[in-house]
Amino acid sequence: MIAFGLRLTLRGGREAAARLVVIVAAVALGVGLLLTALAGINAVNSQNARYAWFETDAGAHGRVPAASPAAHDPAWWLLRADMFQGKVIGRVEVAPTGPDEPVPPGVTQLPEPGEYYASPAMAKLLRSVPRTQLADRYPGRLAGTIGPAGLPSPDTLAILIGYSPQQLSKVPGATEVNSISTTTPNQCSGDCYFIGIDAQGMDLVLSVVAAALLFPVLIFIGTATRLSAARREQRFAAMRLVGATPRQISVISTVESAVAAALGTALGFGVFYALRPALAPIPFTGHPFYVHDLALNLPDVLLVALGVPVAAAVAARLALRRVTISPLGVTRRVTPPAPRAWRLLPIAAGLGELGWFVLAGRPATTTGQIWAYLTGILVTMFGLVLAGPWLTMIGSRLLVRRASRPATLIAGRRLADNPSAGFRAVSGLALALFVTSIAVGILTTIKAYDGGGQATADERATVVQDLGHPGPPDPSAPPVTVPASLRATLLAIPGVKTVTRSDRREVTNKGRRFTVDDQNLSIRTSGSQSAIELVRGALERAFPDAPVAMTEAEFDAQNQSAQRTAGYERLADVVVLTSLPIAGCTLAIGVATGLNDRKRPFSLLRLAGAPLATLRRVVALESTVPLLATAVVSVGTGFLAAYLFLRSQLDETLQAPGLSYYAVVAAGLVASLAIIASMLPVLSRITGPEAARNE
Numbered sequence: 204m205i206a207f208g209l210r211l212t213l214r215g216g217r218e219a220a221a222r223l224v225v226i227v228a229a230v231a232l233g234v235g236l237l238l239t240a241l242a243g244i245n246a247v248n249s250q251n252a253r254y255a256w257f258e259t260d261a262g263a264h265g266r267v268p269a270a271s272p273a274a275h276d277p278a279w280w281l282l283r284a285d286m287f288q289g290k291v292i293g294r295v296e297v298a299p300t301g302p303d304e305p306v307p308p309g310v311t312q313l314p315e316p317g318e319y320y321a322s323p324a325m326a327k328l329l330r331s332v333p334r335t336q337l338a339d340r341y342p343g344r345l346a347g348t349i350g351p352a353g354l355p356s357p358d359t360l361a362i363l364i365g366y367s368p369q370q371l372s373k374v375p376g377a378t379e380v381n382s383i384s385t386t387t388p389n390q391c392s393g394d395c396y397f398i399g400i401d402a403q404g405m406d407l408v409l410s411v412v413a414a415a416l417l418f419p420v421l422i423f424i425g426t427a428t429r430l431s432a433a434r435r436e437q438r439f440a441a442m443r444l445v446g447a448t449p450r451q452i453s454v455i456s457t458v459e460s461a462v463a464a465a466l467g468t469a470l471g472f473g474v475f476y477a478l479r480p481a482l483a484p485i486p487f488t489g490h491p492f493y494v495h496d497l498a499l500n501l502p503d504v505l506l507v508a509l510g511v512p513v514a515a516a517v518a519a520r521l522a523l524r525r526v527t528i529s530p531l532g533v534t535r536r537v538t539p540p541a542p543r544a545w546r547l548l549p550i551a552a553g554l555g556e557l558g559w560f561v562l563a564g565r566p567a568t569t570t571g572q573i574w575a576y577l578t579g580i581l582v583t584m585f586g587l588v589l590a591g592p593w594l595t596m597i598g599s600r601l602l603v604r605r606a607s608r609p610a611t612l613i614a615g616r617r618l619a620d621n622p623s624a625g626f627r628a629v630s631g632l633a634l635a636l637f638v639t640s641i642a643v644g645i646l647t648t649i650k651a652y653d654g655g656g657q658a659t660a661d662e663r664a665t666v667v668q669d670l671g672h673p674g675p676p677d678p679s680a681p682p683v684t685v686p687a688s689l690r691a692t693l694l695a696i697p698g699v700k701t702v703t704r705s706d707r708r709e710v711t712n713k714g715r716r717f718t719v720d721d722q723n724l725s726i727r728t729s730g731s732q733s734a735i736e737l738v739r740g741a742l743e744r745a746f747p748d749a750p751v752a753m754t755e756a757e758f759d760a761q762n763q764s765a766q767r768t769a770g771y772e773r774l775a776d777v778v779v780l781t782s783l784p785i786a787g788c789t790l791a792i793g794v795a796t797g798l799n800d801r802k803r804p805f806s807l808l809r810l811a812g813a814p815l816a817t818l819r820r821v822v823a824l825e826s827t828v829p830l831l832a833t834a835v836v837s838v839g840t841g842f843l844a845a846y847l848f849l850r851s852q853l854d855e856t857l858q859a860p861g862l863s864y865y866a867v868v869a870a871g872l873v874a875s876l877a878i879i880a881s882m883l884p885v886l887s888r889i890t891g892p893e894a895a896r897n898e
Contacts (some may be wrong), residue, residue: 223463225792226424230467230515231474233420234507236781238475239482240417241503246496247488251387253355256307257282257293258384273381276301278313279368281377284751286739287328287337288732293361298371305383307363309353314365318346322354322361336736340743356490375748411576418584419638419782422631423789424515426796464515468508487773542593542622549586550840553579557847565851576848580641583844587633591626591833598832599625602824610817613808614824626829628793632875633833635786636868640841641848642775643864644857648849650772651858662755664730668742669750670704670722685724689745693726696741698734701727783871790875794826794882802889809890818890819883826879834872 260280278299285292299313306312314320319341321329326348329338341364349361371377442451484491557579566572599618606612618625626633670683685704693702703725724742728734735754742752798805805818846857 223466226460226463227467227470229420229424229426229788230464230511231470232785233417233424234468234471234511235474235478236420237417237507238471238499238503239478239497241507242475242479242497242499243487245498245500245503246483246492249496249498250355250488250490250492253308253353255385255387256353256383257295258386259305259307259380259382260378273305275303277379277381278304279366279371279377280380281371281374285340285362285743286751286753286757287332287360287736289757290360292325293359294364295362296364296366296371296374296377298366298368300368300379305380307353307383309350310347310363314343314346314363316365316367316370317343319343319362319364320347320349321345321363322349322359324358325360325362328360332736333733336733336740340740351493357493358490411580418581419631419634419785419789422588422634423785423792426627426631426789426793460515461512464512468511471511472508485773539621539623541619542596544593546590546593547586549582549589551586553581553583553586554840554843554847556582557844557851560851561847572852576852579847580844583840584634584637587637587833587837587840588630590836591630591633591829592622594832594836595622595626595829598828602828608820609813610820611824613817614821614828617821618825618828622829624797625825626833628790628797628826629830629833629875631786631789631793632783632830632871633837635782635871636834636837637841637844638782639779639864639867639871640838641845642778643860643867644842644845645849646772646775647860647864648845648855648858649853652853652855660730661727662759664728664735664754666726666728666735666738666742666752666754667758668724668726668746668752670724670746683722683746686745689741692741692745693738696728696734696737698729698731699726699738700729701725703727779867783867783874786871787874787878790826791878791882794822794879795885797825798822798882798885798889805886806890815887815890818886822883822886823879827876830872830875838868 260282276299278297281296283294283296285294295307297313298316304313310320326345329345332338341362343364349363351357354361479494479497482492483494483497557576560566560575566575595618599615599622602611603615603619606615670685690702693699705723705725726738726742728738739752742749808818809815842857849855849857
């Protein structure tokens with residue numbers, strides 16, 4: 204029977220070939236997205252791990268991070284931050300005390316005094332801009348490059364500068380180290396540097412994104428597998444009537460689905476690896492990935508390669524249970540019982556689970572948070588699919604009550620007769636609207652709290668140098684003096700307008716302006732990049748121990764909240780721009796499948812005198828009513844889920860989305876109506892007299 208099932212699948216005519224192509228494409232899309240999500244989680248953690256060596260001297264200020272094996276000869280070490288055109292430069296100053304010094308990843312030895320190693324992106328930048336703007340800040344010459352093992356990202360700007368022990372030991376903040384840190388920033392405890400990314404938080408977001416994307420894809424795959432379902436059921440029922448056993452029918456249907464799923468899975472792996480070079484440059488964490496970061500481990504491969512075909516086989520077995528129970532199950536059709544209101548319970552359970560964490564507090568660990576929120580969102584999405592037929596039934600009853608034309612009455616009666624079939628075509632769009640609403644709701648709120656405001660012209664043009672003493676605040680310390688020669692040097696730079704000193708300044712935090720006590724020097728420029736960089740270089744030479752000078756706009760852009768918001772915004776764009784097209788494909792296949800499975804009833808209506816225009820209105824209403832009935836619930840449920848997530852995870856209140864959200868939703872609904880309209884001309888070809896014959 205396996206060979207017979209393979210023959211039916213691969214040589215079953217044009218209809219079988221078309222069905223196979225559609226199912227393979229649907230499975231390939233789902234597998235590609237699943238692999239991308241799994242590889243994305245691996246990439247985030249791989250990227251974050253390469254920040255570890257920058258934490259090397261953090262142990263001097265707090266708890267010592269995990270480190271590589273200790274070297275016999277310590278090295279002096281100082282991590283500083285520099286900046287160029289809004290981009291942070293990781294500046295590490297080192298001085299070995301002997302031949303067996305600790306060496307960070309990406310290089311084979313520490314640079315000698317008067318030399319420095321730079322990342323490829325940094326070396327390119329040094330060559331492309333005038334020396335007065337950047338290269339003059341660093342003593343010595345470029346003697347080598349830092350390899351990928353020591354760089355979080357291809358665009359990382361890093362420089363490793365060599366000094367003698369006598370020079371570096373006298374610099375405030377420099378410490379002796381015997382080993383290189385191997386602890387990632389998010390794992391470091393104590394006084395660690397705020398560098399890198401919150402990999403655990405990103406894992407949580409990526410897990411939710413994966414679920415948000417995969418659920419519509421699973422609906423798409425399920426819809427595709429039902430293509431020509433009525434015809435297949437009739438064929439299997441005929442086999443039962445001539446003596447085929449239920450076991451044989453199960454084997455044939457399992458082979459058909461397993462072959463399509465296996466081909467789609469293989470194609471999905473191919474698509475994923477082919478798209479990795481295009482996916483790696485997308486800066487979801489604020490920086491692009493290396494292509495090799497988007498890697499799969501053995502459990503990932505086994506989960507997808509074995510799980511998808513097995514799931515497809517189980518789904519096929521369940522879909523044809525009517526035929527395997529009785530060969531007359533296809534012909535003896537009765538109106539199924541009407542959906543009951545209990546179908547709303549899973550939605551309530553999912554939202555209730557999310558609401559519980561608002562009252563009890565979020566789980567303490569990231570793993571606990573992933574399971575908590577992922578479970579609530581998945582249960583809610585499952586509840587929307589389960590509640591869809593009941594909502595469709597309610598909409599059909601309202602349609603019948605207000606029916607004034609034959610098409611309206613026929614459509615309402617047909618939906619009431621089988622609301623599950625009516626909802627199936629629009630189920631993907633319902634989930635897409637839920638996903639879009641929850642993504643936009645969360646993103647809008649995060650931006651409102653953490654995104655800050657648009658930088659003013661003065662904030663982009665004024666360089667601020669913090670003049671505070673290094674180390675803990677000391678109110679008794681005398682103020683730092685600003686030499687008159689420095690003022691003259693700064694004012695001589697083309698583009699510099701004023702140089703002022705103040706003890707207070709305005710800063711932006713979470714979209715609000717605050718006044719803070721802070722000794723600082725403000726240099727107002729014309730806003731040109733050359734003026735800003737020349738000022739920064741002059742300040743760095745005058746105050747080598749002070750934090751890097753930056754504009755207020757740069758300061759706001761470099762805070763972790765702003766970077767997190769930018770990363771989440773990119774992920775939200777992916778969710779919206781992926782889920783809506785998938786929903787559109789699901790709708791197109793669902794409408795086409797419904798027309799194909801109901802061509803005989805429509806043909807009988809035409810033979811009975813029903814105009815073709817009436818039948819087209821029936822089809823349009825049968826698709827539009829479930830769409831509108833579930834759209835409102837999906838949008839409302841998405842915003843409620845977003846509110847509960849924000850309250851428990853971030854202690855923030857949901858903010859209303861902007862006009863762009865309503866434009867996207869409106870565009871999605873209009874596109875859906877256009878897809879439905881594009882299917883209507885098919886009616887004239889499939890409702891001829893030949894389709895009305897008993898088969």
